[in-house]
Amino acid sequence: TLIARPNAEGQPVNRMIINQLPLDTLRGKRVFVRMDAGEHTPSGALVDEYKLRSSPPTLKQLVALGARVVIGTHIGDPAGKIVDFLRLDSLAETLSLLTGKLVRKLNETVGRSVIDAVTEMQEGEMVLLENLLFNPGEETNDAHFAHQLAELCDIYCNDAFALAHRGLASTVGITRYVTPSTAGLGLAQELMMFDLVLNRPEPPFLGIVAGARIEEKLPILEKMLPRLDVLFIGGALSFTFLKAKGYEVGSA
Numbered sequence: 001t002l003i004a005r006p007n008a009e010g011q012p013v014n015r016m017i018i019n020q021l022p023l024d025t026l027r028g029k030r031v032f033v034r035m036d037a038g039e040h041t042p043s044g045a046l047v048d049e050y051k052l053r054s055s056p057p058t059l060k061q062l063v064a065l066g067a068r069v070v071i072g073t074h075i076g077d078p079a080g081k082i083v084d085f086l087r088l089d090s091l092a093e094t095l096s097l098l099t100g101k102l103v104r105k106l107n108e109t110v111g112r113s114v115i116d117a118v119t120e121m122q123e124g125e126m127v128l129l130e131n132l133l134f135n136p137g138e139e140t141n142d143a144h145f146a147h148q149l150a151e152l153c154d155i156y157c158n159d160a161f162a163l164a165h166r167g168l169a170s171t172v173g174i175t176r177y178v179t180p181s182t183a184g185l186g187l188a189q190e191l192m193m194f195d196l197v198l199n200r201p202e203p204p205f206l207g208i209v210a211g212a213r214i215e216e217k218l219p220i221l222e223k224m225l226p227r228l229d230v231l232f233i234g235g236a237l238s239f240t241f242l243k244a245k246g247y248e249v250g251s252a
Contacts, residue, residue, distance in 0.1 A: 015183060015188075015191070016180060016181075016182045016183065017182060017183050017184075017185070017188040018031075018058060018061070018062070018155075018157045018182045018183065018184055018185065019061060019185065020182070021155070021180065021182065023065055026062065026065045026066065026067045026155070027065060027066035027067065027123060028066060028067070028068065028123050029067050029068065029154040029155055030067075030068045030070060030118060030121070030152060030153045030154045030155070031062050031067045031068070031069050031070065031153060031154070031155045031156075031157055032070045032071075032072060032149065032150075032152060032153035032155070032156050032157065032170075032174065032178070033055065033058060033059060033062070033069055033070070033071050033072070033157045033159055033184060034072050034073065034156075034157070034158050034159065034160045034163070034170045034171055034174075035052075035054075035055040035058075035071060035072070035073045035159050035160050035184075035186075036051045036052075036054070036055075036073065036159075036160035036161065036162045036163055037051060037052055037073045037074065037075050037088075037091055038051055038052065038075050051162065052094065052095075052098065053098065054159065054161070054186030054189075055159045055160075055184060055186055056095070056098045056099050057185045057186065058157065058159050058184040058185045058186060059071070059095070059099050059101075059126065060099055060100075060101075061185070062157075063099070063101055063124045063125075063126065064124075066123035066124050067123070067124070067155075068118070068121040068122070068123060068124075068125055069125070069126040069127070070118055070126075070127055070129065070152050070153055071095070071103065071126060071127065071128045071129065072109075072129045072132050072149065072170050073088070073091070073128075073129075073131075073132065073160070074131050074132045074133040074138070075088065075091070075131060076131070076133070077133065078131065078133050078134055079133075079136075079139075080133065080134070080135065080136025080137075080138075080139065081134065081136075082134050083131075083134070086131050086133075086134075087130065087131060088105060088128055088129075088130060088131050089105050091105075091128065092104070092105035092128045095126075095128065099126070101124075101126060102125075102126070103126045103127070103128050104117075104125070104126065104127045104128065105127075105128045105130075106127055106128065106129055106130060107130055108129070108130055109129050109130050109131070109132055109134060109135045109138075109149075110129075110135070110145065110148035110149060110151075110152070111148075114129065114152065115151065115152065118152050129152075132168075132169075132170055135169075137169050138168055138169045138170060139168065140169075141167045141168055141169050141172055141173045142169055142173065143173060143176075145169045145173070146169040146170070146172075146173025146174045146176065146177065147173075147177055149169060149170055149173075149174045150174050150176075150177035150178045153178060154178075155178065155180055155181075155182065156174055156175055156178040156180070156181040156182065157181075157182050157183070157184045158171055158181070158182070158183055158184060158187055159183070159184025159185070159186045159187050160187065161186060161187045161190040161191075164187060165216060165220075166216070198224070198227060201227055203229055204229045204230065205227060205228055205229050206228065206229060206230045206231075206232065207224055207228045207230070207231045207232065208232045208234065209221060209224075209231070209232070209233060209234070209237065210233070210234035210235030210236075210237060210238075211235050211236065211237060212235065212236040212237065214237055214240045217237055236252070239252040
C-alpha cells in the first residue's frame, strides 16, 4: 500500500515503507539503510542512544528476510575530511550488540574496496560504511558521490528521521539513482505521529521548536503557525528571534 500525501506544489507524493515491499523481492538484494547515529561535542563524538535504537527494527527485519544490508551514517562534523576520532568502529560494535548480528565495519565510504566487500556479502549480512561526512560530497549532495553510493545497493531505505529534511547525498541524491526508495520502520513511525498531530490537532495545540539552522527551520515554523495556539522557541533558534526584537545576543 502506498500512502499519498501532497508535496509543496500540491502534487501527490507516494511514501513506501520498507515492509510494504513484497518479501521475496528482498532476499539477496543489497539494501542501503541511511540511519542517524548522533551528534558530537567539543570533547569528541557522542552517539545518541535514542536515535540509534530507532533503526535496529529495520535492520533486524531485513537480515531475517535475507537481504544484504549496507548501513550508511555519520557522527560529528568532520567537514569532508578524515578525522580519526570520528571513525565508526565503535558504532559497528554497538550495532552488533543491538541487532544480535555482526556488523562489519568498512574503512571507506565508497570505492573499489567497498564495492568488493558489498559484492562478497552473503544473505543476511551487514556492513557499515565509514563516516559519510568524511566525503565532502555528502554535505553538498554531490551527484557523483550520490551515484557511487547508489552503486552499492538495489533498494534504498531512509531510516534517519532527524536528517530527512536535509539535502544530503545519502538522503536525496541517492534516490535519483535507486528504485525503489523507501522509508524505514523508524522513519515511518515518526511520520505517522506527525500526521496525527499536524492534520488532526486537538486544542490547545502547543509547539516547541529548538535547535539551530534557522534557514531550515523557518519554512517549518511558517507551515505550523496556522495550526498552533502557542509557539515556544528555544535553543540556538531563540537568539535569532531575540536579536530581531532588539536584544543583545553577543557572538550568537
